[in-house]
Amino acid sequence: MDSEVNRGMSIESPQLDVLKKLSQSEDPRYQLVQRILATPDFIRSPQLSRFLLYISTTTFEGRSHILSEQHIGVVVFGREPDYDSAADTIVRSHALRLRRRLEQFFQRGGNAEPLLLTIPRGGYVPVFSPSTRYSANTKENDSHSNERTPDAIVQGSSHQNETSSPLLDRHHTPHEATSRSPAIHSVLEPLSELPPDTSFAQTQISPGVLWRYRVITALSTTLSIGLVITLVLHLRTHFITRRHHILWSQLFTEDQPTQVVLGDSGLVLFHAVARQRVSLHDYLNDDVSKQMPFVQHVEPDFARFLLHRRYTSMVDATALTHLLRLPEAMPERTLVHYSRDMHLNDFKSGNVIMIGAQEAVPWVELFENHMDFAFSIDNPDTHAVFLNRHPAPGELSSYSSYSSTTKTKAYSVLAFLPNLSGTGNVLILEGLSMVGTEAAVDLAMDDERLLPILAKIRKPNGSLPHFEMLLESETLGDSAGPAKVVGVHLHD
Numbered sequence: 001m002d003s004e005v006n007r008g009m010s011i012e013s014p015q016l017d018v019l020k021k022l023s024q025s026e027d028p029r030y031q032l033v034q035r036i037l038a039t040p041d042f043i044r045s046p047q048l049s050r051f052l053l054y055i056s057t058t059t060f061e062g063r064s065h066i067l068s069e070q071h072i073g074v075v076v077f078g079r080e081p082d083y084d085s086a087a088d089t090i091v092r093s094h095a096l097r098l099r100r101r102l103e104q105f106f107q108r109g110g111n112a113e114p115l116l117l118t119i120p121r122g123g124y125v126p127v128f129s130p131s132t133r134y135s136a137n138t139k140e141n142d143s144h145s146n147e148r149t150p151d152a153i154v155q156g157s158s159h160q161n162e163t164s165s166p167l168l169d170r171h172h173t174p175h176e177a178t179s180r181s182p183a184i185h186s187v188l189e190p191l192s193e194l195p196p197d198t199s200f201a202q203t204q205i206s207p208g209v210l211w212r213y214r215v216i217t218a219l220s221t222t223l224s225i226g227l228v229i230t231l232v233l234h235l236r237t238h239f240i241t242r243r244h245h246i247l248w249s250q251l252f253t254e255d256q257p258t259q260v261v262l263g264d265s266g267l268v269l270f271h272a273v274a275r276q277r278v279s280l281h282d283y284l285n286d287d288v289s290k291q292m293p294f295v296q297h298v299e300p301d302f303a304r305f306l307l308h309r310r311y312t313s314m315v316d317a318t319a320l321t322h323l324l325r326l327p328e329a330m331p332e333r334t335l336v337h338y339s340r341d342m343h344l345n346d347f348k349s350g351n352v353i354m355i356g357a358q359e360a361v362p363w364v365e366l367f368e369n370h371m372d373f374a375f376s377i378d379n380p381d382t383h384a385v386f387l388n389r390h391p392a393p394g395e396l397s398s399y400s401s402y403s404s405t406t407k408t409k410a411y412s413v414l415a416f417l418p419n420l421s422g423t424g425n426v427l428i429l430e431g432l433s434m435v436g437t438e439a440a441v442d443l444a445m446d447d448e449r450l451l452p453i454l455a456k457i458r459k460p461n462g463s464l465p466h467f468e469m470l471l472e473s474e475t476l477g478d479s480a481g482p483a484k485v486v487g488v489h490l491h492d
Contacts, residue, residue, distance in 0.1 A: 045097075050076055115129070258329070258353065266309035276291040313360075316355045319429065354428050357430035385432070440483065465492050467490050472484055
């Protein structure tokens, strides 16, 4: 278990002691929690597992009154004791995911569980209640086991009278049958009072009634078919579209979660006043001592204030809406994170989509060592550029939007790379500015322009290789025009 898990719950914690006691007493609530945590959905999500385990054990201890958002954020997610829970919604977002996962568990593999585990909205205290579905199934099984068919009743009565079943003996009359069984007599007695000519075979239906019946039946059938067709035409846009997109099917998969990382605009504002970029190491350790001597025109405290604001750009927010509308982006497997809330292990499993350059998403640094087009702003007296480490014929060694010939150009990179363990994929959409990032997002979402480009680089077996794509677009005020491809570098 990673360091954050150990920080939230130590190996020798009181919660584990309680679990051991509950295990020995075979508490059904504890057993249920263990079965839930053993499912693949929770095994692949250590944060949700830690969340459920903590609130459950705390409830078992009788201390559920301490389960507030602020408390959970500190103990489970490693936040500072005075963190702003109104701005940092990590507890609420994970609680929403946890409720969805629990609903899925009880709808699928856990539909036969005798206990139901829910977390009512507005709080974080788990509630264990008898499952109505389990009770209904139990009653139904009991009723089936105790139910006796009419044949069984007849056979039972005949055994008592040491005779054969009257209903099975065609030579017996109803009156003879009823004389042997009072129960059957009570059922057949009304039938014995009917006149002998009241059978259905002798019932006569007039042609007019039959004709009206047929017309009504035909009209009802036609109306039903019309209603079904209308309903399908109205709802077909809401049906899940199944498709095999050459790019998005690699980033949204059924067996792994996809994490969308939004840029840290507070960090970008800090860079603007410090004129020095913060490395990933310093970002994770909240150490900006190297940058503070370069802060100009503002108070150091204000610079630190900017650094800790949880802002993101409108470009990132717009990109997120496009991503969530993709048919492949299933809600239960698509997670949205702020850059500051990510952890190293998140890039070792599953799929990740990062929106923004290293200046806004320092995690890009993990992959830039293996990238040909690398974001660079090492010199504080110059603007950011994309370095081209392995220029192909006709390509430049660097691309900048601030030279005399490129001041109306916006450059961006669309990179499709493996994650750190090679078990998933990473998509990076970054620009030298927000305009550049917007151009990369627009191309990624435009199949009419994107698919022909990907068709040219796909492998003979039809799969998509990992690649980097440098894009150039004309700036139109605060927006970008259609991007064109400057260069494509393949990695495998």
